[in-house]
């Protein structure tokens with residue numbers, strides 16, 4: 001686990017404390033509140049705070065004076081309706097705050113999601129840990145040829161070992177250079193008093209993208225679902241997907257009805273173009289349609305056939 005005993009103790013202390021409140025709480029999410037859920041080799045995601053529950057969504061949708069909830073089946077029907085018809089603002093009434101430890105290259109993809117509040121660990125102020133991501137062997141793959149953004153076949157044997165050796169050696173060398181430039185021991189004293197030591201904001205420059213950073217990331221449920229729909233999707237890079245999948249599991253604990261609606265109407269659903277729809281209608285009418293007669297580009301045709309499981 002990537003936490004030192006001091007960090008672990010702080011988490012345990014936070015988990016041991018409970019507060020009485022009139023606000024909505026969700027027992028299943030309380031169970032894992034503050035706990036670090038491991039992701040990749042040194043990373044984690046932990047829920048550090050949240051506001052609202054499934055009831056808060058229906059409460060807002062009904063603009064209720066009380067909790068706004070009725071029978072579970074009615075609430076479920078309403079949430080499904082809101083999700084299906086992209087009536088999104090009731091989902092914005094729920095908020096969640098995560099603490100995430102993640103490789104810098106994952107953070108670069110993640111930070112593109114602008115509709116969140118972020119505060120990152122300052123490597124101008126603090127010294128980064130000697131922790132870098134090394135992929136598990138089964139995640140080493142060649143460059144994909146069909147999809148130029150993705151991965152192809154798995155790399156095995158001597159080639160895989162060489163990649164892992166290079167990644168480790170380069171990272172260790174980079175950290176050794178970083179530490180030498182900083183010239184600071186654990187107490188902030190110079191290791192070599194005859195040498196000046198470089199500012200933290202400059203020394204970090206040589207660290208590679210696989211070094212870990214950390215941030216607090218807060219967003220509302222609507223924007224969380226937008227993030228998850230893009231990053232828990234099979235097209236997303238495995239490393240950010242690993243985080244998104246852990247967060248999807250926290251969403252399931254937090255708002256199980258909204259989660260089920262999200263999986264049904266967004267994650268496992270498909271968006272089909274007008275021409276694609278016509279193709280399906282022609283097929284249902286018994287016509288044999290191929291790519292050329294479909295009016296779709298070869299790529300769109302492949303995507304439609306994949307959606308139809310053909």
Ligand SMILES: Cc1cc2nc3c(=O)[nH]c(=O)nc-3n(C[C@H](O)[C@H](O)[C@H](O)COP(=O)(O)OP(=O)(O)OC[C@H]3O[C@@H](n4cnc5c(N)ncnc54)[C@H](O)[C@@H]3O)c2cc1C
Nearest residue numbers: 109111112113114115116149223226227230231235236237
């Ligand atoms: C598989 C994949 C591949 C990608 N490849 C690349 C790539 O090669 N290069 C690259 O640069 N990026 C790439 N991206 C990033 C992508 O283009 C988006 O920047 C990222 O997914 C964030 O999406 P978003 O803007 O919808 O999210 P958010 O920033 O969270 O925004 C959510 C929504 O709010 C609205 N919004 C937010 N800010 C604005 C604004 N300023 N103006 C108008 N509307 C706004 C939009 O409706 C937006 O969809 C990739 C993403 C994915 C998932």
